[in-house]
Amino acid sequence: MTENKKTSTSSEVKRRYNNKVYSTVKAELPKELVAEFKELCKSKGVSQASVIKAAIENFIKENK
Numbered sequence: 001m002t003e004n005k006k007t008s009t010s011s012e013v014k015r016r017y018n019n020k021v022y023s024t025v026k027a028e029l030p031k032e033l034v035a036e037f038k039e040l041c042k043s044k045g046v047s048q049a050s051v052i053k054a055a056i057e058n059f060i061k062e063n064k
Helices: 008-021 031-044 048-063
Strands: none
Touching: 031 048
């Protein structure tokens, strides 16, 4: 029986790529707001990141 072992190489490569290409935005928000946001994202089948990204893009577009 051949055992498939995951190596840290692919994870390390992904981590380095993500660190090079992406940044993190952090916000302290009321728990109720976050819970409702997460619930709606899940029910609509959309990622939280895609909603936040669209909101940021929209904000930039409207305020340039």
